[in-house]
Amino acid sequence: xxxxTTDGQTFAVVRELIARDHALAxxxxxxxxxxxxxxxxxLGLIELIFTLEERFDVLADKVPDDLPTLGSxxxxxxxxxxxxxxxxxxxxxxx
Amino acid sequence: MAARRVAVTGLGVVSPLGNDEAGFFESLQAGRSxxxxxxxxxxxxxxxxxxxxxxxxxxxxxxxxxxxxLDRVSQFALVAAQQAVEAAGLLRFEGWRERxxxxxxxxxxxxxxxxxGYRALYADGAARLPPFSVLMAMNHAAAAxxxxxxxxxxxxLTYSTACSSSAVAIGEAWRRIRAGETDLMLAxxxxxxxxxxxxxxxxxxxxxxxxxxxxxxxxxxxxxxxxSGMVLGEGAAVLVLEEWEHAQRRGARIRGELIGYxxxxxxxxxxxxxxxxxxxxxxxxxxxxxLDASAIGYINAHGTGTAANDVTESQAIRQVFAAHADxxxxxxxxxxxxxxxxxxxxxxxxATLLALERGTLPPTINLRIADPACDLDYISEGARKxxxxxxxxxxxxxxxxxxxxxxxxxxxxxxAVQGVD
Numbered sequence: 001x002x003x004x005t006t007d008g009q010t011f012a013v014v015r016e017l018i019a020r021d022h023a024l025a026x027x028x029x030x031x032x033x034x035x036x037x038x039x040x041x042x043l044g045l046i047e048l049i050f051t052l053e054e055r056f057d058v059l060a061d062k063v064p065d066d067l068p069t070l071g072s073x074x075x076x077x078x079x080x081x082x083x084x085x086x087x088x089x090x091x092x093x094x095x
Numbered sequence: 096m097a098a099r100r101v102a103v104t105g106l107g108v109v110s111p112l113g114n115d116e117a118g119f120f121e122s123l124q125a126g127r128s129x130x131x132x133x134x135x136x137x138x139x140x141x142x143x144x145x146x147x148x149x150x151x152x153x154x155x156x157x158x159x160x161x162x163x164x165l166d167r168v169s170q171f172a173l174v175a176a177q178q179a180v181e182a183a184g185l186l187r188f189e190g191w192r193e194r195x196x197x198x199x200x201x202x203x204x205x206x207x208x209x210x211x212g213y214r215a216l217y218a219d220g221a222a223r224l225p226p227f228s229v230l231m232a233m234n235h236a237a238a239a240x241x242x243x244x245x246x247x248x249x250x251x252l253t254y255s256t257a258c259s260s261s262a263v264a265i266g267e268a269w270r271r272i273r274a275g276e277t278d279l280m281l282a283x284x285x286x287x288x289x290x291x292x293x294x295x296x297x298x299x300x301x302x303x304x305x306x307x308x309x310x311x312x313x314x315x316x317x318x319x320x321x322x323s324g325m326v327l328g329e330g331a332a333v334l335v336l337e338e339w340e341h342a343q344r345r346g347a348r349i350r351g352e353l354i355g356y357x358x359x360x361x362x363x364x365x366x367x368x369x370x371x372x373x374x375x376x377x378x379x380x381x382x383x384x385x386l387d388a389s390a391i392g393y394i395n396a397h398g399t400g401t402a403a404n405d406v407t408e409s410q411a412i413r414q415v416f417a418a419h420a421d422x423x424x425x426x427x428x429x430x431x432x433x434x435x436x437x438x439x440x441x442x443x444x445x446a447t448l449l450a451l452e453r454g455t456l457p458p459t460i461n462l463r464i465a466d467p468a469c470d471l472d473y474i475s476e477g478a479r480k481x482x483x484x485x486x487x488x489x490x491x492x493x494x495x496x497x498x499x500x501x502x503x504x505x506x507x508x509x510x511a512v513q514g515v516d
Contacts, residue, residue: 021159043227044160050226059223 010081011074013055017048018070031071045073052077058084101272101354102509104347105185105335106445107178107283109171111147111328111432115178120449123457124478128312128431130326137291143303145314146289147328147433164227165240166205171331171438172237172285173244179281180245183335188345196249196277197238198268199333200260200284202437203293204234210292237285241333249277255437258397260284261332262440262491262499266356268336269501278338283441285331297327302366302401307461315434316461317398317427318405318469325399328433332441334448351448352509354486355384355502366494368404373397373411373490376498380488381415384502388416391423391502392484393456395447396473397492398427399434408490409469424481426459426474440491444501447489451505455480485511 011031019026022038035045042063049063052073058080067073108115111129112122122129129147138144153162153170165173180186208231215221230236235253242251250271254264261284268282288294297303304324307314316322336353357379361372381388397408405427413420428446435442450456455478462475485508489501504512 023158040160043164043230046226047160047163 010056010077011071014052014070014074017051029070031069031074033070034068035070035073036068048073056081099273099275100339100352101269102337102339102342102347102349103334103351103353103448103503104337104342104349105179105181105183106332106350106448107175107182108330108332108442108445109149109151109175110330110332110435110442111149114149114151114174116182116445116449119445120453123428123431123446123449124455126431126458126460126477128460129328130312130314130431130433132306132311133289135289140291141294142298143306145304145306145311145326146294147326148289149330163225164230166208166231166236167287167329168201168205168207168285169231169237169240171287171329172199172283172333173240175283175285175331175333176241176244176281179333179335183337183347185335191279192246193248194277195247195279195281196268196271197242197247197251198254198264198280198282199238199241200254200256200262200264200437200440201234201237201286202255202257202260203286203288205232205236206288206293207290208232210290213292241281245281247281256497256499257493257495258434258436258439259491259493259497259499260437260440262444262489262501263358263497265334265336265353265441265444266358266499266501269353269356272336272338278341280336281333282336283331283333284438286436286438287329288327288436289329294327303327304400313461315400315430317396317400317430317459318409318466318473319462320464320466322400322402322405322466324401325429326433328435330432330435330442331438332445334441334445349506349509351451351506352504353501354504355380355386357381357383357500359498361496361498363496365496368407368492370407370411370414372496372498373408373492374414376492376500377411377415377488377490380500380502386486386502389419390486391416391419391488392481393447393450393487394423394425395443395450395487395489396425396427397490398429398459400427400429404492405466406468408492409471412471420471423472424456424474424479425471426457428457430460430462431457440489440499440501443491444489444503447487448503451484451487451503454482454484456484
């Protein structure tokens, strides 16, 4: 049984991706940074989730509409990783 | 009430001959070819390896997140639109966007995205596709992006009639402005077909030119006896079409005037053109411009370099122009930029407008051996300086049989009609 991880590794990946794409210094990005302030709209969020799905080998059916900050995106990916790990622990086929 | 007039107040070009208006025209008048051997990773799988590519790096124009949402066809269209809007000086003004729209033509839309997606799924066994595959591949993407970029709230349509797509888009935009439904239209076309899937599909149709053994850049030979077909090219052109008084009120520089549009359909065969259909489209364009054929001082021909088109088009010109056919200079700029399919009509109208504005008619290059069945004046000796070629015609004919012809006037001739300098 795994819980969402909060060790910040996922956020570090989010920060690295955003910093590279938007040509920003990584240290200017925090878990509280609003997506809106980066001009990441609903389509931009879909793309960010897609990239993170690939990176963490998870698959989201839908993109939740309550992910207002970089931290909430990282937490969401963590929850997908946890769900996948739980499924493997239960003997279900991996995605 | 007199019909509203339609000025051209801006143009933008992304082409195998240069990625702005100046570079494009310079290459045209120098008779420079943009045709070359393609050096794509898949080139060795092509039976015919020539094309007319655009030297273009999307990353120089769009930041990474934006770039990942844009097929090459939309990148071309957005860059051409930006050039046109800036050249027209539109961004200094307010209050025009509600009655402004976008009409674009494309034959294949986001063909690169479709090709990439199929390869990922079928060849690489990918489990999923990039998230914007639909938004990148859809035919209407380029026009929609332009509308969003500039906040244009009037009609936004994409025309797809194969090789006449963008001539149709421009002609239909002209009609909207004339009818008083809009005051300003961004009109043109974009095409990016130089991917493996699209090139192999064209190869199969046996209509592409063979590579010239001595000079690959000379492979497209419209109206020549030794012509062997068309050469596929890529690119985009966008024009700012503006109601005359609207343009005058804001002091816009007039780059020409669009005065006629003829549209008809062969309705006989998917690929074989007819003299009757091409002649009718030219006659309809002259009729809508209220001009006699003798008023035309230059024809930018469809001139694909295929056996069928070039003879048919020459005969159709002779039928419409009668005795004047021996006096009107005709050229196919496809000899230099290749066939841009859905973007051809727009790029060639841009060439025609620039020719009138600068008084220099672009040549038909690679026409060294005359075909007795093509007996017009094709400007084969190199660009020709002219004075007083005030009105010109641009032809676009298509697979599927949709014939579209545009007639335009030089800036000087347009001002003379109005009676002001």
